[in-house]
Amino acid sequence: MASTFDQVATIIAETCDIPRDTITPESHAIDDLGIDSLDFLDIAFAIDKAFGIKLPLEKWTQEVNDGKATTEQYFVLKNLSARIDELVAAKGA
Amino acid sequence: MHLEYFQLIDRIAALDIGERTITVEAQVPKENTIFEGHFPGYPLMPGVLLIEAMAQTSGWLLIAHLKFERMPFLAAVKEAKMRDFVNPGDLLTIDAKLAHDGSGYAMTEANIRVGGKLKCNATLTFRHTPFPNADMRGHMEAMATKIGFPREAMAHG
Numbered sequence: 001m002a003s004t005f006d007q008v009a010t011i012i013a014e015t016c017d018i019p020r021d022t023i024t025p026e027s028h029a030i031d032d033l034g035i036d037s038l039d040f041l042d043i044a045f046a047i048d049k050a051f052g053i054k055l056p057l058e059k060w061t062q063e064v065n066d067g068k069a070t071t072e073q074y075f076v077l078k079n080l081s082a083r084i085d086e087l088v089a090a091k092g093a
Numbered sequence: 094m095h096l097e098y099f100q101l102i103d104r105i106a107a108l109d110i111g112e113r114t115i116t117v118e119a120q121v122p123k124e125n126t127i128f129e130g131h132f133p134g135y136p137l138m139p140g141v142l143l144i145e146a147m148a149q150t151s152g153w154l155l156i157a158h159l160k161f162e163r164m165p166f167l168a169a170v171k172e173a174k175m176r177d178f179v180n181p182g183d184l185l186t187i188d189a190k191l192a193h194d195g196s197g198y199a200m201t202e203a204n205i206r207v208g209g210k211l212k213c214n215a216t217l218t219f220r221h222t223p224f225p226n227a228d229m230r231g232h233m234e235a236m237a238t239k240i241g242f243p244r245e246a247m248a249h250g
Contacts, residue, residue: 038168038169038218041168041169041195041198041218041220042218044195044196044198045193045195045198045200048193048195049193054194054195054196055195055196056196057195057196057197057198058196058197059196061197
């Protein structure tokens with residue numbers, strides 16, 4: 001079974017037409033891959049569907065705007081994948 | 094339908110929050126200055142206004158789904174297809190369903206029919222936020238009353 005990162009990278013590649021081999025766990029979705037907030041909604045939609053979760057984008061955005069979190073915590077793909085794993089685990093708990 | 098005020102929906106015919114669906118009616122006026130230019134001698138309802146009608150229909154569904162606490166704003170239009178002409182005087186039946194309920198955003202699928210025939214359809218994305226101010230909320234409350242928004246449906250949703 002593909003890892004969470006692999007699934008996310010495939011979603012990003014297909015949704016945003018970005019070459020898959022340029023997407024790494026260290027990639028920042030916004031700063032490195034140039035994905036804007038509107039395009040990220042399509043990615044969030046695909047992630048929500050694929051993993052059966054609801055990415056808390058509003059909460060994350062608020063935390064970043066309030067200075068309580070950095071974009072790296074949520075939008076560097078290895079960190080995003082970890083957040084997805086946490087949400088999936090919480091769903092099954 | 095009051096094109097000058099961008100009020101395209103006349104009446105909510107059905108709203109089912111559990112099923113996440115809505116059906117509305119909208120009467121295209123027989124005469125309007127828009128038709129003098131679009132097009133002279135061959136008046137047609139502009140496709141962009143049909144997309145807006147689907148967006149407003151979806152918007153009322155989302156307002157109900159969000160219990161009248163948040164306002165949806167159109168963010169993206171996908172797969173919009175104008176399948177046939179819509180003419181002055183046509184009575185539109187517009188339906189929408191909530192395809193995805195995300196965090197701060199939602200996606201809907203909407204259709205416009207005339208006499209049962211599918212005229213256009215689209216997949217729409219909205220961002221939604223708390224009402225920006227009391228004026229806007231008040232305006233939407235007044236509009237809701239005007240078009241028969243069934244507030245009791247929210248209580249049972």
